[in-house]
Amino acid sequence: MTGFAAALLYALAWSVARLPWPVLRRLADGVARLSTALDGREARVAHRNLELVRPDLDHAARAALAREILRTTSRQAFETLRLWTRPAARNLADIVEVRGEVIFDAALREPRGLIVAAPHMGNWELLNQWLAAKTPLAILYRPPESAIGEGFLRRVRANAGGHVEQVRAEAAGVRSLLKRLQKGGVVGILPDQQPKAGDGEFAPFFGKQALTMTLLGRLAARSGARVLFAWCERVPGSSPPRFILHVEAAPEGIGDADPQRAVAALNAGVEAIARRDFAQYQWTYKRYTLRPAGSGEENPYLDLY
Structure with a gap:
């Protein structure tokens, strides 16, 4: 029944x-306007995040930026439907430029493993398809609460072309990723989702402490793998959407054995990418829900539930 519903x-x-x-x-722009008009969940979260990370803006400027974020987020959702349901080769034609491909190719030639850290910037699903066209890889994902939703995601991501192994974010999955890296394989991780309490360390992100995954740093430290950042940036004004794909070396310290240093480097790298085009980053996500012990801070989204 689950498979039928996913189909x-x-x-x-x-x-x-x-x-x-x-x-x-x-349609996307209409959804964004409706969310703004009705003060929907994503609109409220985006506004709250801007209050937290952009105190330099006045109310009018934050409101304008929030509208742009919602419009970009909504368009990204409809873009992704196209990417999920078209042949990968056709999707890759939407990438008009790749910056840093020589860095990626050089990393593939190295005998050690490679971790691709892919922040929620631009369109990460198109990045997955580009990576799959370049090399076999495993991608770590957090399964949805719905079995139907997970079945759907597995189906659409299997359309990426190439060989992609989808690995659940659980103990057995992490062990398989480590083995892959130790054998010189490639692993993709979305590094900017808030982990569960106890699975991360706090580090600054846009000037505010954010619980950050230590998994990426641990995998890099234990396997000796190289870490690169990659993301697909939407070309402003392109219609239909076109993208520039970026690959860059990760900041020094991201694979440090000291988890505090590793997460600080990780957040610094993600923040630098997000600042390139603020509206293309996923600001509709509750990034700061968990607060440091003893800080006296409350969940800043409590009044939004």
């Missing part, structure tokens, strides 16, 4: 994605 969900996604991009863009 129906895929069919719906395929049907919507077949609409011309100008229609999808108008």
Whole structure:
């Protein structure tokens, strides 16, 4: 039954994605305007995050930036439906430039493993497809609460082309990633999701302490793998959407045996990327829910539930 429901969900996604991009863009922009008008969940979270990380802006400037974030986020969702339901080769044609490919190719030639840290910037699903076209890889993911949702995600990501192993973020999955890296393989990780309490360390992110995964640093330290950052940046004004893919070396210390130093380097790298185009980063996510012990701080999103 779960498989059938996931197939129906895929069919719906395929049907919507077949609409011309100008229609999808108008739909996306309408969803964003509606969320703003109704003060929906994503609108409230984006506003709260801007209050936390952009105190330099006045109320009007934050409101304008929040509207841009919601519009970008909504368009990204409709873009992703297209990416999930079209052949990977066609999707890769939407990448008009790759910056840093020589760095990536050089890392693949090294005998040690490679960790690709992919922040929630631009369109990370297109990045997955580019990586899969370049090399076999495993991607770590946090499964949705719904079995149908997980079935759907597994189906659409299997459309990435190449060989992609989807690994659940649990103990057995982490062990398999370590073995892959020790054999010189490639692993992709979204590094900027808040981990569970006890699975991370606090480090500054846009000037505010954020619980940050120690997993990436531990994998790098134990395997000796190289770490690169990669993301797909949307070209402003492109219609249909076009992208520039970036690959850069990670900051020094990201694979340090000291977890505090590792998470500080990780957050510094993600923040530098997000600052390049603030609205293309995922500010509709509750990044600062958990607060440092003894800080006296409360969950800043409590009044949004």
